Amino acid sequence: MFCEGGHLYVYFTYGMHFCANIVTGPKGIGEAVLIRTVEPLVGIEMMKKNRQKGRLHLLDGAYLINLTNGPAKFCQAFGIARQENGMDLLDSEIIIANGETIPYRSISRSPRIGIRSGLEKKWRFFIKGNPWVSRK
DSSP, rough: EEEEEEHHHHHEETTTTTEEEEOOSOTOOOOOOOOOOOOSSHHHHHHHHHOOOOOEEEEETEEETTTSSHHOOOOOOOOOOOOGGOOBTTTSHHHHHHOOOOOOGGGGEOOOOSOOOOTTTTEEEEEEEOOOSSSS
């Protein structure tokens, strides 16, 4: 997490799951954003194979809502584990690319999930009404 922004920080939690963060701060400063969920667009069959467990629900007859709607599910679906820790997200197999701009009015905030302190801080950001958001 103390790499320069634009790197992947992967850690093992609860003795059973990997979680992935995008490092956002300067080198030496531990700042990162946890990836809680993604809306898969391509590679869905591979993601299903990687997950192999858990109930998968159809959404709109095509997408699987439970495939990537949690930080551990995201890592499982994308095959992210310890060996991806430290990857440069601007020049490696895993990259960050520009996407569509989301209007500010469509973005919502809430307290983070799975913590006990700092609940007054709304540091969890998501698109309002997006079915892929983990734990509404």
